[in-house]
Amino acid sequence: MTRSSASSDPRRVIVVTGAASGIGRGTMLHFAALGWRVVGLDLDGEGLAELAAMLPRSDALTVLCDVGRESQVRRAFARIAAWTDGIDCLVNNAGIADPYCGPLDKLALADWQRWIDASLTAAFLCSREALGLLRARDGASIVHVASTRALQSEPESFAYAAAKGGLCSLTHAMAVSLGPELRVNAVLPGWIETGPWQSGDRRREPAQSEQDKAQHPVGRVGEVRDIAETIAWLADAGFVTGQQIVVDGGMTRKMIYAQ
Structure with missing residues (x-):
């Protein structure tokens, strides 16, 4: 949905990439349920259409966009404006x-660059284009979704770890530079079960073993709502x-030995 002029609806607005x-x-669905107006960016057109059908049309906007490409990000934020x-x-x-x-x-340079662009470059481009709209609201903030792989690694995850680690560094650099107008934080998810939240034929039910759950001191694998609730808290945490x-779930605090 597009409009000829920007809405002055007083309700809060969140933009989510991916x-x-x-x-x-x-x-997106969590914030819509909280009464926010929601904007979603993604390069998966089928998935975006499926998502749009789950949301109130007047309170949601979905935009097809490869957020790692400067020209597409500029067009997307012009549409959002x-x-x-x-x-x-x-939310990057x-x-x-x-x-x-x-x-x-x-590892080819082009493949390395794909990981970097999809997370780190995308966060830079979207944050830069969003600044004017963010500064128009009191108490606005940015949340980067990084990963616990920014803190610890598994074999052969070089580019992913570098991209997520870069997001963590970008977080404190932006927080220092953009405050006090804007707050910037990062969420580092661990093992989050996203199967039920995939689009189309990629959707699947969780199949976790007791050993999978036991790796977490809380006794379970993470759920998407755990991350959404953290983002919602950060959106209101004015001193963070x-x-x-x-x-x-405490997984990075638990020592796990080979059996």
């Missing part, structure tokens, strides 16, 4: 879900900025 599935989709006169929260969630890139000596909030 919105078509997984954490992004869950965050025509739909709303301000943004209260920008987009990224390549698969962290594994293979052996370092076989420049922080990395780990949401992993």
Whole structure:
């Protein structure tokens, strides 16, 4: 949905990248249920159409966009500016879900760049384009969705770890530079079950073993709502900025030994 002039609706507005599935989709639906107006960006047109059908048409906007490409991001935010006169929260969630890139000596520069662009470059581009709309609202903030792989690694996840680690550094750099007008924080999800939140034929039911659950001190694998609720808290946490909030059920605090 587009409008000829920006809406002056006083309700809060959130923009989520990577919105078509997984954490992004869950965050969109969570905030819509809280009464926010929601905007979702993604390059998955089918997933966006499916998401749009779940949301009130007058209170939601979905935009097809590769957020790692400057020209597409500019067009997307021009469309958002025509739909709303301000943004209260920008969630930079987009990224390549698969962290594994293979052996370092076989990793092509173009493949490395795909991981970096999908998360880190995308967060820079979207944050830059959103600044005017964010500054139009009191108490607005940015949330980068990073990963616990910014803090610890599995083999052959070089590009993914570098992209997510870059998001964490970008978080404190932006918080210092953009405050006090804007707050900037990062959420670092651990193992989050996104199967039920995928689009189309990629949707699947969780199949976790007791051993999977036991790796987490809280006794379960994470759910998409755990991340959405953390983002919602950060949107209102007026004295929190420049922080990395780990949401992993304690998994990164538990020593796990080989059997």
